[in-house]
Amino acid sequence: MVDKITSWKFAEDFATESEVFRDARGRAEELGVECITPAVGAQLAMLASALGAKAIVEAGTGTGVSGLWLLSGSSQAVLATIDSETENQMIAKRAFNEAKIPANRTRVIHGRAIDVMSNMADAAYDLVFLDADRETLEEQLHEASRLLRPGGVVAIAHALWRDRVPDPAMRDDATAIYRDVLRFFSNNDDFVSALSTAGDGLMLASKRA
Numbered sequence: 001m002v003d004k005i006t007s008w009k010f011a012e013d014f015a016t017e018s019e020v021f022r023d024a025r026g027r028a029e030e031l032g033v034e035c036i037t038p039a040v041g042a043q044l045a046m047l048a049s050a051l052g053a054k055a056i057v058e059a060g061t062g063t064g065v066s067g068l069w070l071l072s073g074s075s076q077a078v079l080a081t082i083d084s085e086t087e088n089q090m091i092a093k094r095a096f097n098e099a100k101i102p103a104n105r106t107r108v109i110h111g112r113a114i115d116v117m118s119n120m121a122d123a124a125y126d127l128v129f130l131d132a133d134r135e136t137l138e139e140q141l142h143e144a145s146r147l148l149r150p151g152g153v154v155a156i157a158h159a160l161w162r163d164r165v166p167d168p169a170m171r172d173d174a175t176a177i178y179r180d181v182l183r184f185f186s187n188n189d190d191f192v193s194a195l196s197t198a199g200d201g202l203m204l205a206s207k208r209a
């Protein structure tokens with residue numbers, strides 16, 4: 001039997017990235033910014049496509065890798081992407097330019113994710129991707145629920161946090177935060193949810209219509 005690590009790696013390599021993505025990934029590495037993996041990106045792009053997404057929110061722009069994936073899934077989507085670091089935002093804008101994404105398809109917003117999301121409109125978004133700070137993740141999740149239209153999807157990166165979430169012996173704060181995220185969705189009739197093992201884990205939940 002093929003072991004799961006081999007399958008995980010195969011699925012990661014199955015998703016391919018163009019030079020623009022690889023360049024943005026290289027800049028992230030230089031800055032010490034952790035990007036989503038290609039398999040996570042492919043799942044986000046697929047979701048954007050399946051939802052026919054027109055309006056997407058991203059918390060945690062980084063150098064633009066996840067934004068490139070999100071925008072690649074739906075040619076009609078506008079991405080509102082939030083980051084608290086101006087330098088990362090400048091580099092992400094460069095990646096969007098290099099990918100020849102029209103300027104009117106991105107809104108790169110500076111600020112704390114929770115503050116910016118709190119001022120966004122109810123039920124106006126098809127897809128919300130959370131990959132910024134952990135400290136306010138629970139609040140971001142509540143905001144995301146409010147921002148999503150019925151049938152919209154929230155995706156949360158790092159849901160298996162370094163493979164620690166499944167191990168009950170792991171009791172550090174970060175692991176506990178992601179366990180709380182998973183608990184929020186289990187037995188939650190407001191969402192249809194799925195936990196993906198792509199990357200560092202990706203929690204996906206669709207708001208029931």
Ligand SMILES: C[S@@+](CC[C@H](N)C(=O)[O-])C[C@H]1O[C@@H](n2cnc3c(N)ncnc32)[C@H](O)[C@@H]1O
Pocket residue numbers: 033034035036059060061062063064065066067082083084085088111112113114131132133
């Ligand atoms: C893991 S990186 C995002 C990577 C990006 N999603 C990708 O895959 O290409 C997290 C980003 O969140 C930003 N960040 C950290 N705390 C934040 C906060 N409170 N509000 C908004 N952005 C924050 C960091 O500056 C960093 O760029």
